[in-house]
Amino acid sequence: MACLIKGVYIAEIDRQENRREDKQIAPTWWEAFHFKCIKVLEDDVDSSIFGAVFEYMGHQIESPKYVIAIRGTMIKSRTAIRDVYMDAKIALNELSHSSRCELALEAVEGIIGSTHHTNVWLAGHSLGASIALQTGRDMAKRGYYLETYLFNPPFLRLPLEKIKCRKIKDGIRFMQSFVKAGVSLVRKKTEEYDPFILLNSWIP
Structure with a gap:
């Protein structure tokens, strides 16, 4: 799960550096585990890749059929402003109303429409962990309990x-x-x- 998330980070770097498909580094992070990226989740404001939907192409029974992986904050010229804005939404408890959460939820709903929810896993790091957590909560309220892996989720305390x-x-x-x-x-x-x-x- 961690490597799939890392792949999302690298996919955004590939995009920023305009790497051709044959020069992209990101696929190494998921192909090594027999996953295929079937969809990228793009931010509606800066067009950055903040998540991806992966399909498992291997034969391990205990593996998920699909994984939605979401990256965290990237302090780079093309992503810093939007990502920090999304971080602020966590502090203001407004992340659930963000377009990224809506896009992640739509991706999950689209997959569950064609397969059993136990075949779908969520994974996220940092900001992405918050988005994955919100998506998982929304699905749990509907009775779909998705296996979810959260790495370094942010939290607020006095x-x-x-x-x-x-x-x-x-x-x-x-x-x-x-x-x-x-x-x-x-x-x-x-x-x-x-x-x-x-x-x-x-x-x-």
């Missing part, structure tokens, strides 16, 4: 270690516990609608 005042730290911890207790109480009353309950069977 930097408590940087706060020097013990009373403030204790206050923040108390509020966190209070909020968790409140969420738990609400969950008990609305289990049939709670996304935590709906996602309970999906473990990426």
